[in-house]
Amino acid sequence: MTPAPEALPLFVDGSRLIADLEHLGRFGVNSEGGIDRASFSPADGQAREWLTGRCEEAGLRVEVDGIGNMLVSSPESESESGIAGLAPVWTGSHIDAVPNGGRFDGPVGVLASLECLRRLHEERVPLRRPVRVIVYADEEGNYAHLLGSSAISRGIAMEDLARIVGRDGDRFSDTFAAAGGDLAAAARVRWRPGSVHASVELHIEQGPVLEQRGVQIGVVTGIVAIGGGTVRFLGRADHAGTTPMHGRKDAAVAAAEFILALPDIAADAGDTAVVTTGIIRAEPGGSNVIAGAAEVVVDFRDPSLDTATMLESHITAAASDVARRRGLEVSVQWEEIVPGARMDDGVRSAITATADSLGFSAMDIPSGAGHDSQNMSTLGPTGMIFVPSVGGRSHSPAERTAAPDTVRGANVLLGTLIRLATREERYENGGTPA
Ligand code: GLV
Ligand code: MN
């Protein structure tokens, strides 16, 4: 009798995976050794071109959807197995980086997924469902949190896309067009229910827990809801030397007072709530000019959508309160909150069983970072695998995951994909939004 495919001793080629990871880490390197590779930037374009080449060398097909997500499949293996029309098991992550970011957040999942698909294709592993790789566009939200997967999950209207401005003040529509994108095609992206048999993402933990506990594999239990947007105080620009302190409408001081109110808002919302202001801009930006306007970009998160919604209204109230007391105007523009997600029990069991069968230690762990998997969970059963981050460092050039940890994670991903793509049953209960 032919052994069940999940019993085959199939492993990734660890050296090939680590070499790919090193290669991808060359695109967008800055003078501090960090990575500047926002989606649709020239560095992102070069990375995509290289990645496309790696896929094609392996006999895989790459398509790019309307919003810039890359979709990689193995048409030959799919048609040989007669499964081409069935809903796939998706796996992937992102290759864009935060400003001055690291080499591992995203690329580990993308390149491990590619390595898994390559091994399945090379060995012509008989599957009951296609396994396909996805490289999500703009996960890091230079333009909008989880842009590519939000389009897949909910669609993004043309007017909303046209309004998006990037971190550097560029209009998404301009940068996207310069990278070859078409806004009308982007607005058409939305996957129908039933298009995802299951989805799994391998990612670095980005925190210290696995390393501190000496555990090799994290089985993610859930992902936080994420909200954010821009708070803009409008005061009056005046001379820094001649305007007395009492009559001023200093937008920078209002912004500072507002920022100082945020830790208490988070603390009042409970232990899991976090609020961050990583971008502050004062205008017109002269040391001898009182700021006439000041903008603060806010990011807030909690596992519960209700708490995230409450954070948004408390932050709005704090901004209005500061503006009223100081005689300034304020405007607030929030992005739609990306709901959190519980990871699917069936996918979690497949990950845990694979880690056990390979003799790796594993533990359940929540994710405080956002991931495209939270959007995928609205379309089908979804799970995530974490591997340790050295010193818990991430979103920094100091980000690192040891090669053996990366390879272990990739082997758990491969085993999990085989389990999910060879199961008889069809999942009907998609991941449950928290
Ligand atoms: C992505 O890394 C995020 O959590 O914002
Ligand atoms: Mn990431």
Ligand code: MN
């Ligand atoms: Mn990140």
